Amino acid sequence: xxxxxxxxxxxxxxxxxRSKDYDxxxxxxxxxxxxxxxxGPRRLLDLGCGTGNHALPLARRGHTVxxxxxxxxxxxxxxxxxxxxxxxxxxxxERDIRELDLGQRFDAVLMMFTVxxxxxxxxxxxxxxxxxxxxxxxxGLFVFDVWNGPAVLADRPGERRVSVTDGPAxxxxxxxxxxxxxxxxxxxxxxxxxxxxxxxxxxxxxxxxVRYYFPQELELALRQSRLDLLQLRSFPxxxxxxxxxxxxxxxVARAR
Numbered sequence: 001x002x003x004x005x006x007x008x009x010x011x012x013x014x015x016x017x018r019s020k021d022y023d024x025x026x027x028x029x030x031x032x033x034x035x036x037x038x039x040g041p042r043r044l045l046d047l048g049c050g051t052g053n054h055a056l057p058l059a060r061r062g063h064t065v066x067x068x069x070x071x072x073x074x075x076x077x078x079x080x081x082x083x084x085x086x087x088x089x090x091x092x093x094e095r096d097i098r099e100l101d102l103g104q105r106f107d108a109v110l111m112m113f114t115v116x117x118x119x120x121x122x123x124x125x126x127x128x129x130x131x132x133x134x135x136x137x138x139x140g141l142f143v144f145d146v147w148n149g150p151a152v153l154a155d156r157p158g159e160r161r162v163s164v165t166d167g168p169a170x171x172x173x174x175x176x177x178x179x180x181x182x183x184x185x186x187x188x189x190x191x192x193x194x195x196x197x198x199x200x201x202x203x204x205x206x207x208x209x210v211r212y213y214f215p216q217e218l219e220l221a222l223r224q225s226r227l228d229l230l231q232l233r234s235f236p237x238x239x240x241x242x243x244x245x246x247x248x249x250x251x252v253a254r255a256r
Contacts, residue, residue, distance in 0.1 A: 005050075009205045010073035012192060013051055015166035016173055022053045025112065026234055028215055029058070029143055032252055033108060036230065038155075042107040045135050046099045047128070048115030052078030054092060059089035067092045070101060079178065098127035105137045111144040112236070117210040120185055122221075125211075129225035136255040142227055144251050145235045147212035149184065150244040157186055168197035184212045215242065227253040 005013075033042060041062040046055040049067030051074050059065045067090050069075050073091050082090055093102075097111075098119070109132045119125040132142050157177035164171050169192050178187040189210045195201045219229045234240035235250035242249055 004206050004208050005071035005074050006206065008194075008202070009192065009206055010071065010077050011049065012166065012171045012173075012194060013074065014053070014077065015171050016162060017053075018164060020053075021236070022057065024056060025056045026061070028236060028238060028250070029054070029110065030061070032250075033141065034144055034226075036109055036252065036254070037139075038141060043111045045102075045106040047100070047109060047111045047131065048113070048118070049078060049090075050074045050094070050113065052081055052092070054110060054112050055090045055092075056082060056085070056087070057088065065090045066102070066104075066106075068095050068097055070094065070096045073078040092126075097131050100131045101134060104135065106135050106140060106141060107137060109136055109140040111142075114146060114210060116144050116146050117212065118208070119135070120183075120209050120211045125221055126225065129221060129227065133225050133227055133255055138255055140255045142222075142251075142253040142255070145248055146218070146252075147186075147210065148242070148244075148246055148249045148253065149212045149214040151247045152179070152186070152212045153181070154244045155247065157188075166194075170195045185209050187215055201220075209230070214215050222253050226256045228256060229253050 043064045044058060046065060046067045049055045049069050052067060055065045055067040067078060067231065072094055077078055078092055082088060119128045136142065156179055160175040162173045174191045176189050180187065188210055190206045193201055193203050215232055222229050230241045230252045232249050232251045234242060234246040235248040238250050
């Protein structure tokens with residue numbers, strides 16, 4: 001099995017997603033918290049935090065943040081960025097979110113950038129949601145984004161190519177996807193090339209299996225985990241309604 005979010009991909013990750021508007025997404029998270037009664041600095045748990053692109057700016061805005069990821073390579077990137085900023089602002093742990101128990105509760109739990117989609121089997125989904133509920137204060141919020149099943153079927157995934165610079169190097173990522181309609185997941189294959197200024201090139205590949213969700217199954221799984229779905233809207237524009245054109249949706253649920 002090819003390791004996902006391994007050392008090579010983690011090293012290229014921030015360059016590949018440089019155009020992703022994390023500041024806008026952090027603004028959105030804070031608007032959601034405020035809209036549902038959580039104003040001011042809060043205790044936040046970021047599950048699947050990756051290289052810290054949500055956790056670190058949230059901490060800079062005054063929130064107390066704990067970040068969890070199972071990829072040591074991604075966490076090294078996150079800690080390096082935190083150290084470079086001389087912040088020490090986020091506590092990072094290398095753990096599997098399906099088995100996590102910190103013995104603490106938080107005002108809100110985040111799963112951003114399709115982390116819930118990596119819970120491919122029902123048992124994985126239920127275990128991850130149990131972790132969410134275990135770490136939430138009663139009335140606390142769960143904020144997450146996922147791929148929207150109706151939109152995936154209406155606008156099926158194809159091939160993509162992204163090329164970015166990383167200092168003097170150029171990184172090229174080719175992506176192709178295989179849709180499994182019966183099991184509700186997409187097998188996404190990445191082929192990545194890093195070419196240095198002197199022409200030396202490295203190649204590697206990863207295969208990610210990502211689940212897409214339909215609103216009814218999300219609501220049912222959340223309810224079984226004692227989480228009440230409050231909203232599903234288009235992401236990152238959460239003012240837009242959920243429809244078959246929105247591949248990415250953001251959800252908010254409240255702990256009973």
